[in-house]
Amino acid sequence: MTTTKKPRSPGAEDGAVKRALHLWVVLSRAYAAVQAHAQADVARHGLTIAEFGVLEALYHKGPLRLGEVQAKVLVSSGGTTWLADRLEARGLVRRVPAAEDRRARVVALTPAGERLVRRIFPAHARRIRDALAGLGAAEQRDAIRLLRALGLHAAGSQAREPSDA
Amino acid sequence: MTTTKKPRSPGAEDGAVKRALHLWVVLSRAYAAVQAHAQADVARHGLTIAEFGVLEALYHKGPLRLGEVQAKVLVSSGGTTWLADRLEARGLVRRVPAAEDRRARVVALTPAGERLVRRIFPAHARRIRDALAGLGAAEQRDAIRLLRALGLHAAGSQAREPSDA
């Protein structure tokens, strides 16, 4: 037995797999459809979704260490450096040494970066709201609860590679 | 008024935007977490998720035109060509001219491709099932319904660029 749960009957196991695959398909498609809206919106300002994510995180949370930025926008460490480089080259953020840990660096919005976020964020938020308007308020709350549980479990059970083939 | 719905009170509009942004965050995180599992699994066989998606679509639906493949795996037309080239170079699929439309080409699994899918699909499906096990059966059914509605609406309201800034 490699599974963690005991199937009730021979066919129940199969149904569970089919249901999961179906859920995975609709999750992917929903994500892709909403992502297309977000991307189209930020592209008008010459930004990628990841770049916008960095700016938004800094706007709402204040200065963050590179590692914290990485956790927010879900990119690799190399990607984080690259994003910070690009935004810094455009004068939207700046890097300063972290006070209490000389390995770390803190990223903060420049005044120009803050002006940019303040200018483009409201329309972006409305576009996301409209893209998600396929669900009513109560349904959105349900979806949030379910997706949170889904994400926590999937992120918790690490995506490590099994040792067998 | 640029919105389609009339807010009940001055604060309701704001709450709707906040809720939508929250839903967008949990949707992204859930997708990323599950995607990491799927990717780690197919990477063991030297495949990307998109490549595996092509193989799986052909396995379950039979030969498909390039355009149909594109709709299944959600990549650009250039990406579709690139995926077919790569899989063809590995001897997993082959392209044949479409009988009734000389513009189109049909992609089909080779025997080697079919053997590969048959060999790796079951473990992949179980891994997806385990990654999604944060929700029970009834919750998964709810999530499928909600995500389908979400995706249909978002995909339907095209991600076109508004004319104003």
Added chain:
DNA sequence: TGTCGATATCTCAGTCCTGAGATTTGAACC
């Protein structure tokens, strides 16, 4: 039947990012 706008695929330059490894610093233990 010739024209003309759509549709299907392909080409290609360039983008955004990943993954592995290197470097620097921190913290805990001898």
Added chain:
DNA sequence: GGTTCAAATCTCAGGACTGAGATATCGACA
């Protein structure tokens, strides 16, 4: 106070695409 392991960031080569345009064909209509 020196080792040693872990954590934070950076470097770099290359991968997996995207997006815009090119080419070939189709279908419908004058």
